[in-house]
Amino acid sequence: xxxxxxxxxxxxxxxxxxxxxxxxxxxxxxxxxxxxxxxxxxxxxxxxxxxxxxxxxxxxxxxxxxxxxxxxxxxxxxxxxxxxxxxxxxxxxxxxxxxxxxxxxxxxxxxxxxxxxxxxxxxxxxxxxxxxxxx
Numbered sequence: 788x789x790x791x792x793x794x795x796x797x798x799x800x801x802x803x804x805x806x807x808x809x810x811x812x813x814x815x816x817x818x819x820x821x822x823x824x825x826x827x828x829x830x831x832x833x834x835x836x837x838x839x840x841x842x843x844x845x846x847x848x849x850x851x852x853x854x855x856x857x858x859x860x861x862x863x864x865x866x867x868x869x870x871x872x873x874x875x876x877x878x879x880x881x882x883x884x885x886x887x888x889x890x891x892x893x894x895x896x897x898x899x900x901x902x903x904x905x906x907x908x909x910x911x912x913x914x915x916x917x918x919x920x921x922x
Contacts, residue, residue, distance in 0.1 A: 798921065801870070802872055802901060805842060805869055806904070806919065808842060809833075809837065812837055813833065813904075813906055813916075816832050816833055816908070817916070822879070822908060824879060826866075826908070829879060830866055830867065830877050833877070834846055837867075842869050842870055843869065843870050844867055844869050845865075845867070848864065848865045848868045849861050850894075850897065850898050862897070863894060863897070865894055865898070868898075872900065873902045873904070874894055875903070876890065876894065876906070877906050878908070879909045880907060880909055883907050887905055888918065891903045891905045892922065895920065896922055900922065902919070902920075902921055903919075904918065904919055905918040906918075
């Protein structure tokens with residue numbers, strides 16, 4: 788390995804605990820409601836389930852972007868930010884496209900957040916609708 792290779796840093800136990808609760812809540816929600824509803828319905832219900840699990844959930848969080856001395860107060864908006872440690876980007880679409888993955892990776896980078904989930908509730912089975920991403 789060259790000196791430029793980055794060493795992968797494992798996620799904390801807290802990241803893993805939160806991630807497990809997110810995945811479990813997604814499966815429950817998808818099983819209870821099924822696919823095909825609007826994204827905001829899943830956002831509201833998932834947020835509710837995660838709060839019941841004892842997590843702090845912020846919805847539609849505006850995160851500013853600072854670039855070259857400029858500040859854009861509404862740089863982007865995160866669907867769910869859980870305990871300020873995990874970002875969930877929710878979709879209810881026929882197909883997840885590469886741009887959706889890039890969007891989440893950018894959100895993770897700009898917010899200094901390590902773990903994120905791209906969740907498509909329109910998947911026929913939830914196991915095909917969850918993509919875990921690490922920054």
